[in-house]
Amino acid sequence: MPELPEAETIVRGLRPALHGTVISRARVLRPDILRTSPARFRKHVAGRRIQHVGRRGKNIVMELDPPGFLVVNLGMTGRLLTLPSVSPSTHPAVRFTLDDGGVLVYDDVRRFGRVEILTPGEWESRSAAMGPEPLDPHFAGHDMFARLQTSRSPIRSWLLDQRRVAGVGNIYANEALWRARIHPARPANTLTRKEGHALHGAIRSVLLSAIANGGTTLRNYRDASGKRGNHARRLGVYGRVRKPCVRCGTEIVRIVFGNRSAFLCPECQPWERHQT
DNA sequence: AGTGTATCCTGCAGGC
DNA sequence: TGCCTGCAGGATACAC
Numbered sequence: 513m514p515e516l517p518e519a520e521t522i523v524r525g526l527r528p529a530l531h532g533t534v535i536s537r538a539r540v541l542r543p544d545i546l547r548t549s550p551a552r553f554r555k556h557v558a559g560r561r562i563q564h565v566g567r568r569g570k571n572i573v574m575e576l577d578p579p580g581f582l583v584v585n586l587g588m589t590g591r592l593l594t595l596p597s598v599s600p601s602t603h604p605a606v607r608f609t610l611d612d613g614g615v616l617v618y619d620d621v622r623r624f625g626r627v628e629i630l631t632p633g634e635w636e637s638r639s640a641a642m643g644p645e646p647l648d649p650h651f652a653g654h655d656m657f658a659r660l661q662t663s664r665s666p667i668r669s670w671l672l673d674q675r676r677v678a679g680v681g682n683i684y685a686n687e688a689l690w691r692a693r694i695h696p697a698r699p700a701n702t703l704t705r706k707e708g709h710a711l712h713g714a715i716r717s718v719l720l721s722a723i724a725n726g727g728t729t730l731r732n733y734r735d736a737s738g739k740r741g742n743h744a745r746r747l748g749v750y751g752r753v754r755k756p757c758v759r760c761g762t763e764i765v766r767i768v769f770g771n772r773s774a775f776l777c778p779e780c781q782p783w784e785r786h787q788t
Numbered sequence: 789a790g791t792g793t794a795t796c797c798t799g800c801a802g803g804c
Numbered sequence: 805t806g807c808c809t810g811c812a813g814g815a816t817a818c819a820c
Contacts, residue, residue, distance in 0.1 A: 515813055544796085570814080587814055589798080603798085622797045624814060665790060674815085681813050731800085733813065750813090771793070773811085 514586040514733050516646070516679030517722035518741065519567050522592050525736030526616075527565045529594045530574070534561045534611040542605035545620060545627050556629045557582065557608070569642050569678030573635070581635040587624030589732040593617050597738030621732060642678040646715050651677075657708035660700040667703065667711070668696035669770045680715060683728055683750045686775050688714040690749040695781045696774040697767070721746065749775040 514522070538557045540550035562582075564575040572592060574582040584592055593601055595615040606627050608616040618627050630638065644651045656677070663670055670676055671685040680688070689696050691714035694707055703711065722728055727741030730751065734740060748758060752775060753766040762779035 518813070585814080587797095588812065590814095620797095621799070622812090622814095624796065626815095663789085669790085672814090683813055728813070730813070770791075772814095 514590065514727070515570055515681035515684050515722075516567075517684070517719055517743070518727035518733050518735075519570050519572055519586065519679070520723050521727045521735050521741065523565055523567045523572055526572070526592065526594065529614060529736070530562045530565050530610070530616065532561065532563075533614060534559065536609045536611045538609075539607045540605075541607065542603075542620070542623060544623055545605040545618065545625060547626060547628050553627075553629060556580070568639055569645070569674055570681065579632050581630045581632065583626075583628045583630055583635065583638070584618060585626045585628075587620060587622065587626070589622045590618065590620040590625030591732065591734050592736060593619055593734065593738055594736050597734070597736075599734045599738030642674050643676045644678065646677050646679060647719060651712075651716075653709045653712035656712045657703075657705055660703055660708055663700040665700055666697045666769060667694060667700050668772075668774050670700040671715075672770070672772070677715070679719070682772050683730075683747070684715070684718050684722065686750045687718045687748055690775075690777060690781060691718060693780050695783045696776055697769055698783065749777060751775065 535557050538554050540546060540553060543550050546553050560576040560578060562574050563577045566573045570585060572584040576582060595617055601617045601619040603619050603621045604617050605620050605623065606618040659676065668685050668689060671680045672682065686696065688711060692707065692710040694711060722743040725741060725743040725746065726735060727733055728743040729740035730744060749764050752764040754763050757764055757777035757780060760777065760779045762777050764775055765778055767774050
């Protein structure tokens with residue numbers, strides 16, 4: 513999906529437009545986006561005020577009053593657009609009408625995304641099941657390193673598991689590993705303390721860089737106003753098969769495991785450390 | 789515990 | 805132009 517930086521960019525764009533507005537009604541054009549019946553969804557959403565627009569991992573989270581949460585997971589191709597936007601809504605799934613005349617559309621070509629309305633308790637337990645926020649100051653390198661010790665799964669898979677760290681997807685997992693010079697298939701518990709800390713720093717720096725550039729647009733991703741993100745040109749490995757590593761010139765390689773593509777520089781990210 | 793595979797969907801690029 | 809294959813920022817469920 514849209515990963516953490518893309519969700520964050522969307523949230524920042526939505527906040528001024530949505531903060532304090534009341535959702536007058538919702539129209540559900542694609543019921544499979546919900547996890548409840550359209551009738552129930554409409555009933556629960558209508559008349560509630562958006563108190564806060566935030567993010568947890570890759571989820572866009574709107575706090576409502578009366579208390580509740582509107583939670584949007586963008587899946588692979590979900591977009592949350594305020595209309596009018598520079599990029600038209602081509603596959604609208606849910607359309608919210610706001611009391612100030614504004615329109616918010618959840619648009620999703622592939623419909624892997626989810627739009628849910630949760631009680632405070634439901635949201636609390638959902639959030640509790642997710643890992644720490646990587647940009648939270650409380651997300652410490654030594655904590656992450658300690659958690660790496662408990663898993664033998666490939667470090668790229670470890671990073672994609674939202675229960676371990678929230679918000680990292682395939683682009684930024686690959687990018688962080690390249691920055692930290694770690695082979696994506698290395699078992700998590702084989703990383704040295706130094707590598708663990710390097711990875712921790714790389715995750716944060718790549719996410720911050722992506723946010724600063726408005727996210728990475730490869731295909732579908734657009735911000736709340738329909739604009740593309742500018743981070744794609746800064747990618748070091750993702751999608752760069754057979755192109756030269758910008759650090760050393762070696763050709764980037766694509767491997768597949770865990771049913772996902774992984775990209776790496778075989779020179780910068782050897783399986784074993786070079787003996788020099 | 790971890791891996792491989794399949795599934796939910798649609799669209800696009802590339803090869804022939 | 806058409807047809808085919810493979811691929812895609814995600815999440816989950818299953819068998820082994």
